[in-house]
Amino acid sequence: MTETHAFTVKARDGAARIGELRFSRGTVRTPAFMPVGTAGTVKAMFPETVRSTGADIVLGNTYHLMLRPGAERVAELGGLHRFMNWPLPILTDSGGFQVMSLASLRKLTEDGVTFRSHLDGSEHHLTPERSIEIQRLLGADVTMQLDECVALPCPDEEAERAMRLSLRWAERSKAAFGTDPARALFGIVQGGTVPSLRLASAEGLTAIGFDGYAIGGLAVGEPQDVMLKTLEETVPALPEERPRYLMGVGTPEDILLSVLRGVDMFDCVMPTRAGRHGQAYTRFGRVNLRNARHAADPRPLDEESECPAARDYSRAYLHHLIKAGEILGAMLLTWINVHYYQTLTAGIREAIAAGRLADFAAQTRAAWAAGDLPARD
Amino acid sequence: MTETHAFTVKARDGAARIGELRFSRGTVRTPAFMPVGTAGTVKAMFPETVRSTGADIVLGNTYHLMLRPGAERVAELGGLHRFMNWPLPILTDSGGFQVMSLASLRKLTEDGVTFRSHLDGSEHHLTPERSIEIQRLLGADVTMQLDECVALPCPDEEAERAMRLSLRWAERSKAAFGTDPARALFGIVQGGTVPSLRLASAEGLTAIGFDGYAIGGLAVGEPQDVMLKTLEETVPALPEERPRYLMGVGTPEDILLSVLRGVDMFDCVMPTRAGRHGQAYTRFGRVNLRNARHAADPRPLDEESECPAARDYSRAYLHHLIKAGEILGAMLLTWINVHYYQTLTAGIREAIAAGRLADFAAQTRAAWAAGDLPARD
Numbered sequence: 001m002t003e004t005h006a007f008t009v010k011a012r013d014g015a016a017r018i019g020e021l022r023f024s025r026g027t028v029r030t031p032a033f034m035p036v037g038t039a040g041t042v043k044a045m046f047p048e049t050v051r052s053t054g055a056d057i058v059l060g061n062t063y064h065l066m067l068r069p070g071a072e073r074v075a076e077l078g079g080l081h082r083f084m085n086w087p088l089p090i091l092t093d094s095g096g097f098q099v100m101s102l103a104s105l106r107k108l109t110e111d112g113v114t115f116r117s118h119l120d121g122s123e124h125h126l127t128p129e130r131s132i133e134i135q136r137l138l139g140a141d142v143t144m145q146l147d148e149c150v151a152l153p154c155p156d157e158e159a160e161r162a163m164r165l166s167l168r169w170a171e172r173s174k175a176a177f178g179t180d181p182a183r184a185l186f187g188i189v190q191g192g193t194v195p196s197l198r199l200a201s202a203e204g205l206t207a208i209g210f211d212g213y214a215i216g217g218l219a220v221g222e223p224q225d226v227m228l229k230t231l232e233e234t235v236p237a238l239p240e241e242r243p244r245y246l247m248g249v250g251t252p253e254d255i256l257l258s259v260l261r262g263v264d265m266f267d268c269v270m271p272t273r274a275g276r277h278g279q280a281y282t283r284f285g286r287v288n289l290r291n292a293r294h295a296a297d298p299r300p301l302d303e304e305s306e307c308p309a310a311r312d313y314s315r316a317y318l319h320h321l322i323k324a325g326e327i328l329g330a331m332l333l334t335w336i337n338v339h340y341y342q343t344l345t346a347g348i349r350e351a352i353a354a355g356r357l358a359d360f361a362a363q364t365r366a367a368w369a370a371g372d373l374p375a376r377d
Numbered sequence: 378m379t380e381t382h383a384f385t386v387k388a389r390d391g392a393a394r395i396g397e398l399r400f401s402r403g404t405v406r407t408p409a410f411m412p413v414g415t416a417g418t419v420k421a422m423f424p425e426t427v428r429s430t431g432a433d434i435v436l437g438n439t440y441h442l443m444l445r446p447g448a449e450r451v452a453e454l455g456g457l458h459r460f461m462n463w464p465l466p467i468l469t470d471s472g473g474f475q476v477m478s479l480a481s482l483r484k485l486t487e488d489g490v491t492f493r494s495h496l497d498g499s500e501h502h503l504t505p506e507r508s509i510e511i512q513r514l515l516g517a518d519v520t521m522q523l524d525e526c527v528a529l530p531c532p533d534e535e536a537e538r539a540m541r542l543s544l545r546w547a548e549r550s551k552a553a554f555g556t557d558p559a560r561a562l563f564g565i566v567q568g569g570t571v572p573s574l575r576l577a578s579a580e581g582l583t584a585i586g587f588d589g590y591a592i593g594g595l596a597v598g599e600p601q602d603v604m605l606k607t608l609e610e611t612v613p614a615l616p617e618e619r620p621r622y623l624m625g626v627g628t629p630e631d632i633l634l635s636v637l638r639g640v641d642m643f644d645c646v647m648p649t650r651a652g653r654h655g656q657a658y659t660r661f662g663r664v665n666l667r668n669a670r671h672a673a674d675p676r677p678l679d680e681e682s683e684c685p686a687a688r689d690y691s692r693a694y695l696h697h698l699i700k701a702g703e704i705l706g707a708m709l710l711t712w713i714n715v716h717y718y719q720t721l722t723a724g725i726r727e728a729i730a731a732g733r734l735a736d737f738a739a740q741t742r743a744a745w746a747a748g749d750l751p752a753r754d
């Protein structure tokens with residue numbers, strides 16, 4: 001009962017809820033967006049700037065960190081929190097997703113997956129047990145089970161095979177994790193877009209018992225409505241009192257619509273990756289600062305933003321930095337985007353607390369649809 | 378007498394002095410190191426971080442800014458200070474040095490220089506008058522005359538030709554600048570490594586009369602002792618009551634030894650460029666963070682530094698970021714280097730005030746020579 005990672009639902013509005021996921025390192029306010037710190041850094045951001053946007057937790061990638069600098073190395077150096085100078089909670093993924101998308105010469109067996117590093121071709125073997133061990137070496141506050149994520153669309157038999165394998169790996173992960181009151185272990189629901197498979201996965205995981213439940217295998221190429229329908233079928237099968245984490249999602253709209261369907265946690269590279277490519281997420285929707293329409297525009301990106309990067313620099317300057325390939329362009333736009341994602345989730349939390357999430361969602365989506373400020377005369 | 382850019386020498390120690398160069402936007406404490414903000418950004422740094430290192434002034438490059446986004450564009454946007462969100466003084470160079478080093482198809486005449494942009498091949502013409510106009514459009518607090526800088530070594534006749542041309546351009550620059558009590562205009566001493574030419578240049582410029590005197594045409598490939606000897610011959614010919622600016626210099630040691638010879642102001646891309654390439658300037662000398670000796674080292678770069686980037690991250694982490702090509706590596710090392718240059722000049726100022734610059738120089742050079750911390754057992 002007094003586990004330090006206890007999750008408490010504080011209020012509900014329809015299927016949406018606000019909650020707190022407590023760790024010794026800090027409390028994660030949900031719905032939460034977790035900036036992605038792939039290789040031990042949220043790209044182009046100082047950790048204190050990440051914190052200043054309101055982020056309570058970041059994600060670290062097991063695949064990248066196990067290859068460079070190595071999990072044992074990070075452990076010797078005092079763990080990932082100290083390594084990256086981020087004192088608040090960290091969730092690490094299992095490594096499985098990146099093995100599938102980045103590594104070469106993958107070979108999947110019941111035991112685990114063998115692959116070659118995309119960095120130097122070295123061979124590695126990742127099992128559910130080794131993934132848990134790596135995440136413990138990193139010092140993760142939230143550990144994810146190793147699973148197999150298939151690309152969509154895929155045949156039902158393939159989705160079922162991967163889901164059943166992921167369930168067996170979930171059991172092995174739980175056994176390897178043991179009991180650790182200071183840390184949380186999340187299982188991952190698979191099953192493609194087949195409702196019966198998602199239900200079977202959710203039931204199987206619930207029977208094993210996890211501190212939280214992730215929904216994996218979405219945002220892998222399927223249309224948004226397919227993702228949302230799968231959520232509607234899956235979320236009700238998950239325990240009410242545990243956090244629900246939709247992996248790898250997504251756009252601001254994806255997040256808003258998923259919260260409305262009961263999701264509590266998100267991660268995505270979109271805000272950071274888009275920032276390095278001249279794209280800004282704003283209350284006006286996505287704005288392409290590469291566009292020449294901004295070249296002579298003295299206005300800030302969003303004068304009402306609480307993000308200094310969105311307020312203290314002109315659109316013309318941001319455009320200039322991006323055209324010139326200046327690192328500061330990536331720094332400012334990444335900051336703007338991560339700040340916007342945190343502003344959005346903070347707004348969502350406030351709206352749920354006030355019982356007006358539907359209104360908030362409608363207004364927010366209308367503002368996105370209205371688009372960017374009109375060009376100046 | 379009440380010019381806002383008045384320079385006051387506050388104290389002397391041998392040939393070295395501390396002073397204040399006052400502008401409406403702020404006071405520059407000399408000896409001063411000016412971080413280089415080439416294209417409207419000190420690369421990989423937020424302007425507030427630049428300021429936090431103790432920098433009172435930054436340099437902007439006329440060549441880069443005239444080509445992109447264009448001087449008239451910057452003026453329309455409210456000037457360079459507003460454009461780059463740097464409210465303190467800015468010195469702009471004349472564009473001449475970069476035309477010679479970066480542009481193609483240069484053609485030099487008495488009137489000025491015609492060249493093609495390295496960005497898009499467009500043709501441009503830069504004269505002393507246009508350079509002054511551009512710098513006024515940018516809103517520079519310190520304007521530099523257009524000069525011709527020759528590579529060293531060079532024949533005496535060539536050094537003399539360029540020096541005489543630069544003197545005629547100095548007169549035209551002064552005429553074009555007119556009187557502007559809010560801004561300063563600096564002339565540039567040329568003459569290669571020929572003492573008589575340097576003296577003729579200094580006398581000619583002094584006769585025209587400038588708010589400050591730069592020493593150009595050094596740090597262009599010559600050995601350090603040649604540079605220092607040229608300083609020793611040139612500085613005494615410059616007016617005592619005006620600031621002296623050694624352009625494009627240099628290493629920490631170059632700066633220290635030049636201050637000892639009476640120089641007040643410096644700029645150089647070294648701290649920023651080295652930071653993007655994994656090199657750190659520290660009280661231990663230059664440290665190569667790419668080196669594998671740092672890979673498992675939990676120690677900060679310099680635990681006694683007042684720079685958070687030098688204190689709050691391990692050498693192992695900095696090494697990791699650089700090996701992984703992470704932007705944060707460039708951000709942290711650039712910050713460390715600019716901070717170190719400011720710490721050095723602040724230390725120099727304190728030592729001059731205390732009349733112990735010789736001791737400070739000896740101790741500082743001994744620490745550099747002793748090198749980096751020994752590897753851990």
Ligand SMILES: [Zn+2]
Pocket residue numbers: 219248249250267268269270
């Ligand atoms: Zn994503």
Ligand SMILES: [Zn+2]
Pocket residue numbers: 596625626627644645646647
């Ligand atoms: Zn230099």
